[in-house]
Amino acid sequence: MPKTLPVIDISAPICCAPMSETPLDDDAALEMALRLKALADPARIRLVSILLTEEGRGVCTCDLAAMVGLTEATTSHHLGQLRKAGMVTPQRRGMNVYYQARVDSLHALCVALGATTGCC
Template identity: 70%
Template sequence: MPKALPTIDVSSPVCCNPISAAPMNDDAALQVALRLKALADPARIKLMSILLTTESGEICTCDLAAGIGLTESTASHHLGQLRKAGMVESTRRGMNVYYSARRDALDALRSILDPNCCT
């Protein structure tokens, strides 16, 4: 029987020293890798791009799906993966779910990868 993977909460922004500060321990490397894994899909990158550039700050799943040319169920799957990784947050309003990017999570990830970026 396959060994079960550990359950790890990655919903809060990653918090550790930059990768250039010192060699990372296993736990910190896993935390960063899980968040990068959530972003490592073209559809998810496109979703994040739309969410980060929208004027209203949030968009309905139906509009996001149309924006990337996928069905709502497929877009919802990708958004769910981003939500589990703490990259987006969702709000239900009636039958619709609205998503917005969590800039704090993305800023934390950027700071770990390159603390001198964008300063």
């Protein structure tokens, strides 16, 4: 049985020095682990990727579900986990919910991981 991590508020962008500068303390390591756990699913990675390419416009849950080939309920679940981790933000428009990536939060995670430049 996998170990359950405690529930803490991780909706604000992570704020710590890159891991390569100084070892993380227990609290910072836990915050990092919870954020990475939220991303540790191929569907969630795809959702974040789609939302990053549509930056500023927002994408309806129904359209996201079609793009990733999942039901709207499953897509909403994944988006909820990303929202709790502070990586996306919802906006209700009538009967639909539109999501946008929180670029500041995703960038802060990259900086904390030490990825300040592009890869390759």
